Amino acid sequence: MREIAYEDLVKSVKAMVMHTATHLPEDALKAIQKAYDNEESEVAKSVLKQILDNAQLASKEDRPLCQDTGLAVFFVNVGEDVKVVGGSIRDAINEATEAAYKEGYLRASTCDCFDRHNLKDEVGYNLPAMIHFDIVPGDKIEIEYAAKGGGSENVSRARVLAPAQGKEGIKQFVKDVISEAGPNPCPPIIVGVGIGGTFEIAAKSSKHALFREAGTKNPVPELDAFEQEILEELNKLGIGAMGMGGTQTVMAVHIEKNPCHIASLPVSVNVQCHSSRHSHITL
């Protein structure tokens, strides 16, 4: 059984979380640049220019890209032949998240659902991290991370369709969600679509779909074609950057599909704002 020291895990995750708040990854930068190059509306183009300038300034001066530094979301694949020594993986990720958010001057954004008080003092600074674990073969720990803002989460939706609604029904649902969202989720956006599984698996798949690098093809040809079809449809909405009107509303559509119950067709749409702050490490 391979061993990883708790402290090493904390150190690696902390570095990743801090860096992600201030440095937009290459795939997101390229997607925004492409939107800028293709946009026909002058107003939307000037917004995209500001977004690109902001990314440059943030990385140069180590400043948070956005004041909504997000909830810390992790997908963690733990190999069956690896063990963390000196503490639990969950504790390590939470410790790293709190340290990164504090030392990076990032915002503590977790609160109580009912009275809305900030949980930074009783639970921890921007804690708890939102962690999805899976157990996989091998002796590595793979950690995918995203800083997920509230504006784009607020417009995300899930629904269980009737099987007869099929692919057309899925497309219409995605279109309805993005149309209703309009300017609110900070377009140009990336749209994660989780199809199938049970209700919660559809939702989780739609989140995980956002971790895929923008600009990469879906390895399943049928899904790749469906992504392009939905993308084209969504960009006819005319919402544009920050909703000011334009041709570049959605930078990418990412689909993850699972087998589902014979009676159901669950669909979930999770939206990612243009500030697609994500990263991954393998230990």
Add this chain to the structure above:
Amino acid sequence: MAEYKMTTPLTNEDIEKLRIGDIVYLNGTIYTARDAAHKRLVDLIEEGKELPFDLQGSVIYFVGPTPPKPGEPIGSAGPTTSYRMDSYSPILIKHGQKAMIGKGKRNQAVKDACKEYKAVYFGATGGAGALIAQRIKSAEVIAYPELGPEAIRRLEVEDFPVTVVNDSYGGDLYEEGRKKWARD
């Protein structure tokens, strides 16, 4: 689309000039407030009590900044989604507020209040928090420090760039922009 430089407090004459799509560079004092602070301001108005700042001609920015690094006035400070303030804004506008800065759609009640009392809703670029913060020269918490990022701050700004989304004539840039660029 016109461009204007304006200094706060804003007047009815300032507001009447503005049409959707116009770009305005704001100078002077603006105040920050989000959901919780809005609720408290509206409660004070309803109780007939004094507000922590003068609403007449005021500009309120919907923002919850990141903590400032040592020696800096403010952290990243882009706009938050505005609809959460929809139930409060008309009351503040009725009592003298002239402009709001945020991102995202407003409801009909806010648009009606802009028309009736001459006010505007400005959009700032969401997710450009580092860039926008450069236009904020000083920041001071003036009320509700216990709200943390949601406390009310007095900001001094220089050429703070905003776009008119809802004007005092019932115009809506989001609706017009979309109509212009939608394809069927």
